[in-house]
Amino acid sequence: MSIKSGIPGQLKLRPRADRQTDRAAAAALPAKMTARGVKVFYGAKQALKGIDLDIQENRVLALIGPSGCGKSTFLRCLNRMNDTIEGCRVEGRIALDGEDVYGKAVDAVQLRARVGMVFQKPNPFPKSIYDNVAYGPRIHGLASGRDELDEVVQTSLKRAGLWAEVKDRLREPGTSLSGGQQQRLCIARAIAVSPEVILMDEPCSALDPIATAHIEELIDELRANYTIVIVTHNMQQAARVSQRTAFFHLGEMVECDDTEEIFTNPRDERTQGYITGRYG
Amino acid sequence: MTDLVEQDVAAVTPSPSPSSSPAKSRLRSEAFARRLRARHAAERRFRLAGAAAVALAALILVLLLGSIVAKGASAFLETRIRLEVTLDPAEVADRNYTALLRRALYAQFPQVTDRAGRRVLNDLLSSGAPYELEAMVARDPALVGTTRTVWVRADDQIDQLVKGGYRRDLPESERGLSDAKVAATDALLASGALAQGFNTTLFTAGDSREPEQAGIGGAIVGSLLTLLVTMALSVPVGISAAVYLEEFAPKNRWTDLIEVNINNLAAVPSIIFGLLGLAVFLGFFGMPRSAPLVGGLVMALMTLPVIIIASRVALKAVPPSIREAALGIGASPLQTVLHHVLPLAMPGILTGTIIGMARALGETAPLLMIGMVAFIVDIPHGLTDSATVLPVQIYMWADSPERAFTERTSAAILILLGVLILLNGAAVILRKIFERRW
Known part of the structure; x- marks a missing residue:
């Protein structure tokens, strides 16, 4: 099997020289978040074995790799969601704008407002559509008064591409929406608190292809305002939505590069094997 | 990574076509048909046994209620x-x-x-x-x-x-x-x-040595006062304990020990709580004998484990995705619990609470130890007045020799059952209201 046959069809190939200059430019982009030597232990079991990774501002970083490789674990380190797991220990340094997120000066609650998250399974609160989106701004005191809150809810729903579908039924429960709509509601809920980074943990794995396409378009639009990290099992999706891709395998980050580069010219044998579908 | 590749190749090798497999012919054999018939017969037998058990239980219930109603209606x-x-x-x-x-x-x-x-x-x-x-x-x-x-x-x-x-x-x-x-x-x-x-005397009067003047008014008021104390104590304490243990407490040997003890306490015979009440509330703190206050305290101790266990089960049943969603947008752990987890667990918690209250309402043994078994004619007006409760009243009337007390005992049992049904009805309605809100 050749490498080329494994390249997702949607990927637009450009001349190699162009890609090289892009790579150089990309490397120079400022990093919104940086991870250095991140190790994670669940009890005695080590899930991550020292990850070094830069997450650049206003770009989409895709984390790919076979199941159990630690990509979701890494994602959950970025907003300290791992804190809630009993027996989970994180070593190394993760910084947001140069500040250690595991440092004493950083509050997990504030961090999670700055680094929002969208989960694998759509998990709207069993409340109205309006309350789902308004919850974050309410608890953080981001909107003063009813009108401002309405405004935030409307903007968030519009950005999530859901406004047209739900504007007449904001009082209905969020759980009454379809799966794809629920996931967009969760994205609206996440962006309502104006985070700087959005983490997405396989956001489309529970959705049908049409809903997936919707979300992927949305991710591309959101890139203008947010830094996005997305975990996905779907390599076409990684190729379609991301600018950079990191390949994880058995708790290690094998390789991280421009998405085009990873899919056309992977340097590591394991990456090549994975993207050509030989395992994973 | 060659091992991975080989493994994959093995998976791709076409498997033998299903029609030629020996398993297929076995599925059509006479022996298989026999096994299938036996399996269906076993299922029918099980269903029959189940239906018979339900019918037997219903029959016993009807007999029990029928005998009480027949005796007590007059x-x-x-x-x-x-x-x-x-x-x-x-x-x-x-x-x-x-x-x-x-x-x-x-x-x-x-x-x-x-x-x-x-x-x-x-x-x-x-x-x-x-x-x-x-x-x-x-x-x-x-x-x-x-x-x-x-x-x-x-x-x-x-x-x-x-x-x-x-x-x-x-x-x-x-x-x-x-x-x-x-x-x-x-x-x-x-x-x-x-x-x-x-x-009307039966409902308004206090106890009396003369059956025609005896009523359960005093016992009902005593039960209400006792239950009030029980509820005021055990509901907030029980729910808080459950929330802390389930949502906040670290999982270590100490919390394991506490959990085991709570489970054991739920199984402790109720009279032990009466002895505890006698020793601590009456003996040490010198609280008044026969008072609904002490009765309520004892009942609160007794119902606490029930409420804690039921509440923890209800909290556990709330999907973790809701907690993640709330934490993920920066809600503090307490906000997560108060805004999302607790409201979702409320129907279950309420059910547990009402079951605990119903048990407290029907309990006699611990109250015997703290003097609520006394013959009390006056209807209590406060938490420290001498009082008795419905089940104790039933117990005392059942002991009385007069013929007229026999029917009054049955009538009091009917009223107690009625109150219990009302309580359970309230639980069902509250559940519905909470479920509709969410």
Whole structure:
């Protein structure tokens, strides 16, 4: 099997020289978040074995790799969601704008407002559509008064591409929406608190292809305002939505590069094997 | 990574086509058909056994309820005697209402003039009848000096005779009721001066040695006060403990130990809690005996484990995705619990709470230890007044020798069951309301 046959069809190939200059430019982009030597232990079991990774501002970083490789674990380190797991220990340094997120000066609650998250399974609160989106701004005191809150809810729903579908039924429960709509509601809920980074943990794995396409378009639009990290099992999706891709395998980050580069010219044998579908 | 590649190749190798596999022919064999029939037969047998068990349980329940209703229904009626009472101002001034009533009764039996005969007539009236008359005069003093038709309570023996509690065909010595009383009752019945009406006394009065004056009013108030104390203590403490243990406490040996102890406490015989109450609340803190306050405290200790366990189960049942969603947008752990987890767990918590309350309402043993088993005539007005509760009242009445207490015991059981059904109904309604809100 050749490498080329494994390249997702949607990927637009450009001349190699162009890609090289892009790579150089990309490397120079400022990093919104940086991870250095991140190790994670669940009890005695080590899930991550020292990850070094830069997450650049206003770009989409895709984390790919076979199941159990630690990509979701890494994602959950970025907003300290791992804190809630009993027996989970994180070593190394993760910084947001140069500040250690595991440092004493950083509050997990504030961090999670700055680094929002969208989960694998759509998990709207069993409340109205309006309350789902308004919850974050309410608890953080981001909107003063009813009108401002309405405004935030409307903007968030519009950005999530859901406004047209739900504007007449904001009082209905969020759980009454379809799966794809629920996931967009969760994205609206996440962006309502104006985070700087959005983490997405396989956001489309529970959705049908049409809903997936919707979300992927949305991710591309959101890139203008947010830094996005997305975990996905779907390599076409990684190729379609991301600018950079990191390949994880058995708790290690094998390789991280421009998405085009990873899919056309992977340097590591394991990456090549994975993207050509030989395992994973 | 060659191992991975090889593994993959093996998976891609086409497997033998299913039609040629020996498994297929086995699925069509006679032996398989036999096994299939046996499996269906086993299923039918199981269903039949299940249905039979349900039917048996229903039958026993119907028998139990039927026997209680049959025994207790008559207690909701009481027998009253009609008297033409002339309210002589001199006797009223002396508060000699007994004499007034007796005079009116003698007037209905002009042929009875001897002392023995009149004593029989005196016994037809309840010893509480004069107080009824006194209360009537107190309500309307203008009655003094007039002649009025009044209906006063009959003695419990007469009441039982009218209801068929005594066998008339037995000789006087075995019947337990004299021929003279039977004759006098029959005469009153014939003249229409004896009638049955709804027994309000049963609901309003406190306990009494005289069955016709005894009621469960005091016990109901005592039960309510006790339950109030129990609820005020065990609900907030129980839910807070459950939330802390389930959502915040670290999982280590200490919390394991606490969990094991809570589970054990739920299985501790209730009388042990009574002993604890006796030693701690009465002995050490010197709280009043027989008081709903102490009863409530003891019941709170008893119901706490039940509420904690039920609440923890309800909290555990809330999907973790809701917690993640809330934490993911920066809600603090407490906000996550208060805004999302607790409301979702509320129906389950309420159910557990009501089950705990129902158990407290029906509990007798621990209250025996703290003196709530006393004979108390007055209806309690506060948490420190002497009181008794419904199940203890039932227990005490069941011990009384008078025939009339038998039916009152059954009636009190019916009322207790009614209150329990009301409580459970409230639980169901509350559940529905909470579920609709979410």
